Amino acid sequence: MPLEVVLIDYARDPLLKLYGAYRTCYTPKTPPEVWRDIGDGTVSPEKVRDFVVERLKTGHVSPLEQVVFWFGISGVSRALSHQFVRHRIGISFEQQSQRYVKYREDRLEYVTPKSWEKSPGMAEEYDRLMAEITRVYQLAVEKGIPAEDARFVLPNATPTNFQVMVNFAELLHVADLRLCWRAQWEIRHMVALMRREVVRVVPELGSHIQPKCGEKRMGYCDEPLKDWERCPIGKVRPHKEQLFQLFARHKAGNLEPLGEAELRRVEDEGNEP
Ligand SMILES: Cc1cc2nc3c(=O)[nH]c(=O)nc-3n(C[C@H](O)[C@H](O)[C@H](O)COP(=O)(O)OP(=O)(O)OC[C@H]3O[C@@H](n4cnc5c(N)ncnc54)[C@H](O)[C@@H]3O)c2cc1C
Structure with missing residues (x-):
């Protein structure tokens, strides 16, 4: 029985929901005014997308709880399901009964x-x-x-099946942990398929579903150094110990600042898919 993940549905217009939620925080306008601007086209879809993409770079994550996805998952083992159901916040499971x-x-x-x-x-x-x-x-x-x-x-x-409802903040958290190379292969595979489904319908959000070391997440590894050394992603993502060392050197004035070209290269590498 092959592992299969389908996106059953998702909360309508997730980017608009996020725009409305974030905008409400940062404008003197009332939510009815914000949503009138959205409704009458005063705010273009491009502006909505750009605003949301900028907010996604910040640590303001609670609005992400207002976007919800439903998945149908089949053919996963009970070994996987024991791990999956340990996630408690912002996720709801229905699982086939034995x-x-x-x-x-x-x-x-x-x-x-x-x-x-x-x-x-x-x-x-x-x-x-x-x-x-x-x-x-x-x-x-x-x-x-x-x-x-x-x-x-x-x-x-033994294989089992789920219908799962999960909000985007929790989906990111699950991916932080379960796309990590240290996670078990089967749950890593399942979460990768969940990511593929979200990328298909809302690429602006789907691209943020990464392991925690991803450039759109923490950007560094906080797992044991030995595991980082063995991890294939460790070749392109720093370990936190390295960052501490760099920072100590910077504080001691022993670090040459990067030139323009080097800065651009680091930024380009960081933005690799
Ligand atoms: C590589 C790996 C190895 C693991 N090995 C083991 C193991 O050997 N044994 C074992 O029992 N489990 C193990 N686990 C499972 C792990 O301990 C967690 O139960 C699981 O990852 C669920 O994640 P979470 O606690 O972040 O829950 P989630 O519900 O996904 O948490 C969502 C967020 O809410 C926070 N949160 C949730 N509940 C509370 C609360 N009550 N108070 C404050 N904050 C809260 C979490 O910290 C997190 O930020 C492992 C997980 C991984 C990824």
């Missing part, structure tokens, strides 16, 4: 990590165990053991 849904297939479907397939002989061991679990599970159901008890033999590899 009490009310019995696994009827001849061969219970399950998620197989690639690492088992790469290790000689281990994929066969994995399949053999899954087949045995399937046999015992189905026997238990046939013998009248309720699904809620039969499921006790099911593995972390």
Whole structure:
């Protein structure tokens, strides 16, 4: 069963919602006046987009809670779902029940990590165990053991499905953690597919869905130095220890200021997709 993520829906006109929310904070105008300006075209779509894009560069994140996305997610393992449901704020989950849904297939479907397939002989061991679990599970159901008890033999590899509602502030936070190279591969893959869906419909927002070291997020890594050294993104993103060292050198006057050309190069590199 392949991992699949679909964007079911999203709150109408997310950029306008963000414009209205941010504008309300920074203008003497009342919200009805702000929204009249939007409605009668006094504020063009370009101005809305530019204003929002500028605000997204700031630490003012609470307006992002006013933009909501709904996702349908299928074919993820219970190992993933245990991690996913740990997120508590600004996210709401509905997950397929193992009490009310019995696994009827001849061969219970399950998620197989690639690492088992790469290790000689281990994929066969994995399949053999899954087949045995399937046999015992189905026997238990046939013998009248309720699904809620039969499921006790099911593995972390069992696939599950979600409908999820998440606001944009929390989606960014989830991506901060779960797109990080230190996150588990499957949840990283799922969040990457969520990002792809948002990029498809609102690229201005979707491009901000990055690991926390991304140039539109913190811009540096705060994970253990050893992990940063092993991380492929570590080749292009600084570690916080390096930033502290640079800052100490700067304070001590031991750092040459960058020239115009160098500054531009650093900025260009930082803006790489
Ligand atoms: C690489 C990695 C390894 C992990 N390993 C383990 C592990 O070994 N064992 C384990 O149990 N868990 C582990 N976790 C899960 C982790 O501990 C969190 O439960 C999970 O990431 C949920 O994130 P969150 O707390 O930021 O919750 P979210 O709900 O996503 O939080 C959203 C925001 O609200 C804040 N927030 C939420 N609740 C409160 C509160 N009550 N008070 C104040 N602020 C709050 C959060 O700090 C965050 O800023 C791991 C996570 C990652 C990414």
